[in-house]
Amino acid sequence: MKVIRDIKILLISGFLLGSVSVFGQCDADMFLDQCANGLGTYNYIKSFSIKVPLHKRINPECSYVFSKGSTYLLIACDQNLKGGKMILSLYDREHNLIASTFNEKDNRYYSDLRYSCETTGVYYITASFKGSKGGCGMCILGFNRE
Amino acid sequence: MKLKNSLIIVLCLLLSACGGKSKKEKIDMNALLNEGQETSLEISPESMNAIIESIPSPIEIAMVIKKSGFEFNEKMLNRQENAKFYTTAQDKAFNIGVYGGDLGYINIYEKAYMAVNYLSTIKALADDINIGQFFDFNTIKRMASNNDKMDSLIYLSTVNFNKMDVFLRSQKRSNLSILMVTGTWTEGLYIATQVAKENKNKEITEWVGYQKIIIDQLILGLSAYKNDDYFQKLVTDLKSLKTVYDGITIKYDYHEPESVEVDGRLVIVDKSTSTVNITDAQLSQIANLVTQIRSRLVKNG
Numbered sequence: 001m002k003v004i005r006d007i008k009i010l011l012i013s014g015f016l017l018g019s020v021s022v023f024g025q026c027d028a029d030m031f032l033d034q035c036a037n038g039l040g041t042y043n044y045i046k047s048f049s050i051k052v053p054l055h056k057r058i059n060p061e062c063s064y065v066f067s068k069g070s071t072y073l074l075i076a077c078d079q080n081l082k083g084g085k086m087i088l089s090l091y092d093r094e095h096n097l098i099a100s101t102f103n104e105k106d107n108r109y110y111s112d113l114r115y116s117c118e119t120t121g122v123y124y125i126t127a128s129f130k131g132s133k134g135g136c137g138m139c140i141l142g143f144n145r146e
Numbered sequence: 147m148k149l150k151n152s153l154i155i156v157l158c159l160l161l162s163a164c165g166g167k168s169k170k171e172k173i174d175m176n177a178l179l180n181e182g183q184e185t186s187l188e189i190s191p192e193s194m195n196a197i198i199e200s201i202p203s204p205i206e207i208a209m210v211i212k213k214s215g216f217e218f219n220e221k222m223l224n225r226q227e228n229a230k231f232y233t234t235a236q237d238k239a240f241n242i243g244v245y246g247g248d249l250g251y252i253n254i255y256e257k258a259y260m261a262v263n264y265l266s267t268i269k270a271l272a273d274d275i276n277i278g279q280f281f282d283f284n285t286i287k288r289m290a291s292n293n294d295k296m297d298s299l300i301y302l303s304t305v306n307f308n309k310m311d312v313f314l315r316s317q318k319r320s321n322l323s324i325l326m327v328t329g330t331w332t333e334g335l336y337i338a339t340q341v342a343k344e345n346k347n348k349e350i351t352e353w354v355g356y357q358k359i360i361i362d363q364l365i366l367g368l369s370a371y372k373n374d375d376y377f378q379k380l381v382t383d384l385k386s387l388k389t390v391y392d393g394i395t396i397k398y399d400y401h402e403p404e405s406v407e408v409d410g411r412l413v414i415v416d417k418s419t420s421t422v423n424i425t426d427a428q429l430s431q432i433a434n435l436v437t438q439i440r441s442r443l444v445k446n447g
Contacts, residue, residue: 044304045203045304046199047308063199067206067356093175098403110411110412113411114413115416116414116415117416118416118417119418119420122175122176122359
């Protein structure tokens, strides 16, 4: 009886821990339309789904060629459930950091950033979640031209 | 005591399965291109994804052309009737991209009546290669019938195109995905050079010059499938174009960007500059070459 009870407890514990350690339902596409409202007058270019399991130190990265004379809008859109808040960082072709949606000095988050480009080239966008907690989100990219 | 020990063992097993070294998934484009040129590099799925995702959207060059004040010119676009000549999956994928480039131009110029027709053509080709399920025609037609909904039409068209691309790659059909983006890029370059050669315009000419950045990536991605005749010919075509681009130079002058907060929003101003040197002769050569390449691939009879 005791052995069976122990096994039941083990199985339940394993299930509970398992469901915490794997980031469950992460359907970033579900909130594309909702977050794309933030584009305003900017034209939608594309979106990048970001899925980072809990306890995994992964910083997904995507790249895109930005053109001189255009202003680009990066929207950070996340489910912000169990995970930390999503942070987007923009790097130039040499991987120099240009900007991030999180200001460490002021501990301030921005939901988006606008980049007025004067240098055509490959740019890199990385995503991370505060406190390496993992998370589910989407980066939406739009542009405008004066 | 026994239960406590059992829980500790379970916890340890689970944490060891989920932990591990930190991993950075970074693809450096410069390094990838350099390696590709030195050896016949095998492209990983991650590198192929990076190449495909980095290619600019056709609405960007369409916006440059429109903002420069040029009138809409339907004659430049690939005729819908040509779709009947596309019989292979490669033809269809490439020309879905071409029509996608045309659609970007049509949408930016707000020609809603043409957008629906081009979307029909794209959907028919997409259905043939089993990627047509992303087009909701009832919604598209409703938006196209209302000029105030052009922004939504642009959004929906772009979203659907991106979904097709992502779907192809998820189905391990990146060969068709890279053809689609190559088709879109070729059409964008064709339209830009047609406008630029008739009208001296610095912005558009420079845009043509900056495509030097893209062509190397496309050749690298397409070369992954060079055992296929279609890809082999396309790579040969693009390499002839690259020969002209090799004579074009791009210079960079780095300066730290400036961040300001405007109405609570973060705005970054790029203080670096890039300069492209492209001569009229080079522009003319590119225009001629891309016209020939495009003509062969869209089967412009």
